[in-house]
Amino acid sequence: MHVFKDRSEAGRELARALMRFRGPGTVVLGLPRGGVPVAFEVAVALNAPLDVIVVRKLGLPFQPELAMGAIGEHGVRIVDERVRRLSGVTDRELALVEQHEREVLESRAARIRAVRAPEDLRERTAIIVDDGIATGSTARVACRVARELGAARVVLAVPVGPRDTVEDLPEADEVVCLSTPSPFRAVGRFYSDFSATGDDEVLQLLEAAAQRPAATSPAAPSPPxxxxxxxxxxxxxxxxxxxxxxxxxxxxxxxxxxxxxxxxxxxxxxxxxxxxxxxxxxxxxxxxxxxxxxxxxxxxxxxxxxxxxxxxxxxxxxxxxxxxxxxxxxxxxxxxxxxxxxxxxxxxxxxxxxxxxxxxxxxxxxxxxxxxxxxxxxxxxxxxxxxxxxxxxxxxxxxxxxxxxxxxxxxxxxxxxxxxxxxxxxxxxxxxxxxxxxxxxx
The missing domain is CATH 3.40.50.1820 (Alpha/Beta hydrolase fold, catalytic domain)
Structure with missing residues (x-):
């Protein structure tokens, strides 16, 4: 089982698998909060701007870590009806969970946008980065948000995820995943340090990325x-x-x-x-x-x-x-x-x-x-x-x-x-x- 030291190491390894996207037409989008340290390393390696797409998981009322869906900016919403049905979650319970998560999402997005204007994704390649995926609900929402914002191509990139989820993400044009272990269980098992990422750290990484020299158009590399x-x-x-x-x-x-x-x-x-x-x-x-x-x-x-x-x-x-x-x-x-x-x-x-x-x-x-x-x-x-x-x-x-x-x-x-x-x-x-x-x- 491959275990990453921390999110930064995972980001550097992931960046090596994404070098073909290096160029002025690429934007890297981290999923706050844990996906942003990974995305920062990718953005640095690709010499690309770093932004975020704010998403929130809709966890089961009695087991919040298990997703029954997800919501994202611009009103995007996905519900996994199979999980919801098997769990017996009612419409009212779903509505209450969604209301709470929507409040958290809007608060987090407002704080980020107060200091960081969103990148224009129109006609660009959007590389959406998280520290891993489990059910894929938040990743699917993020891909839909990028598509609604005009991205010409949507690439989902993660260090680790279960193979069945990785192979069933039609919202992305391409999925890049370094590791698909079995059994999977949880993303945190594949990190030595999986400590929580705070909102302040997200803002610091966005600021550090913005202060890097502007991306230039490198000479086109020889095709492989x-x-x-x-x-x-x-x-x-x-x-x-x-x-x-x-x-x-x-x-x-x-x-x-x-x-x-x-x-x-x-x-x-x-x-x-x-x-x-x-x-x-x-x-x-x-x-x-x-x-x-x-x-x-x-x-x-x-x-x-x-x-x-x-x-x-x-x-x-x-x-x-x-x-x-x-x-x-x-x-x-x-x-x-x-x-x-x-x-x-x-x-x-x-x-x-x-x-x-x-x-x-x-x-x-x-x-x-x-x-x-x-x-x-x-x-x-x-x-x-x-x-x-x-x-x-x-x-x-x-x-x-x-x-x-x-x-x-x-x-x-x-x-x-x-x-x-x-x-x-x-x-x-x-x-x-x-x-x-x-x-x-x-």
Whole structure:
């Protein structure tokens, strides 16, 4: 389970997934109060103005934390009739809750608007930000408000939310959500610090955002590349799927035995990395004929040599010398990734292993200098012991992360999400700089 340190950290991570919206046509709108610290970080990163849309949840009379609907500025209202029906809330009870929340909404909106005039949303992209969603009622209301105010495109962006809610928000043109854990329960579970945000803090953040230099029109970035590639290696062509953003680090995937660049698990991890601005290259290190040979599948030296050659091609032909490179290896591919990462002069700056076999590169592990994360399923006991033994041979900064209850393929609910979050955080940290920290052990 990925846990954010606080709302500011969540906002910085969310901003990396929204960089494609950077430009003069974007406005960032936080949902007071907890959504505003998140939105502030997004607005700073996108060099966009920050504003708010004031919304209020309509909580059940006997359980206020559970929403039966929401209201927003300009008289927008949504009622979840299913929740209301199952809870037995009468028309009178609903009216009393709505009356109270409308008074709070109008008071809060008046205080904000006394010091901050609303942004003009006409013909602009409105990015609506909250610290998370549960039922989605307030998010849906906010999207409707932005639409009524003339936004040409409405994007809802949150750090965390339940998958079924995220996938059922027709009021937004697009939903960007970093984490969809299961079970979900409550937004606060995914923050170490989920302390309340006060009205004064909201006003301070709005003022700080307004005092930033006016957004300028940056040069249009190069469009991202997303294509299949054929890389010449040893007289044959290694097939790959490349996603190359305008800038930032690139993660090269080395797949395990019986897998390929089309592996749904590795592609899911790759999508998670791409959402935070990282490039990806998924490779078939063996030809279809070689994949039928058990000897080739476990020939880590062969796999590593092709991985290294593909990396050299990437740096020379596509990435340029300035982009940091990472390796993500699964099963035997992890052994190949560590083998290749031990080569002198390697451009590799971080390695992540998923259910990997680092023991297959045991003799070379001491030569790895890139920070290395070993992710293993708690129920994959044999591979867990192999990883613990391999870790004793590593001299680079490294850590073992155990995903509780996960087996070798991480097929359990939430297990692959956990892998994605761990890999994303590791690469985001280590591909941002070439500085290597002090070694750590697990």
């Amino acid at each position: 590349v997303h294509q299949d590639v054929a890389i010449p290696v040893d007289g044959l062509a290694v097939q790959g799927s490349l996603f190359l953003p305008a800038d930032g680090g690139i993660v090269v995937f080395a797949h395990g035995s019986g897998s390929s660049r089309h592996s749904p698990r590795n592609r899911a991890v790759a999508r998670g990395l791409e959402r935070v601005g990282l490039g990806t290259l998924l490779l078939d290190l063996l030809t279809p004929e070689e994949e039928l040979e058990r000897r080739a599948v476990f020939d880590v030296g062969l796999l590593a040599s092709r991985l290294r050659a593909a990396t050299e091609w990437l740096v020379a032909e596509r990435a340029g010398a300035g982009r940091p490179i990472g390796y993500f290896g699964a099963s035997t591919g992890a052994g190949a990734a560590l083998w290749a990462a031990a080569e002198p002069g390697t451009p590799v700056r971080a390695v992540v292993s998923r259910g990997g076999r680092p023991d297959l590169a045991l003799a070379r592990l001491a030569g790895v200098t890139a920070p290395t994360l070993l992710i293993v399923g708690g129920a994959d006991r044999q591979v867990l012991e192999l990883n613990r033994e391999a870790a004793r041979h590593l001299r680079c900064p490294h850590r073992i992360e155990v995903v509780p209850g996960a087996t070798h393929l991480f097929e359990e609910p939430g297990a692959l999400d956990a892998v994605t979050h761990l890999a994303r955080d590791w690469f985001t940290e280590h591909l941002r700089t070439e500085r290597l920290g002090a070694a750590s052990t697990a």
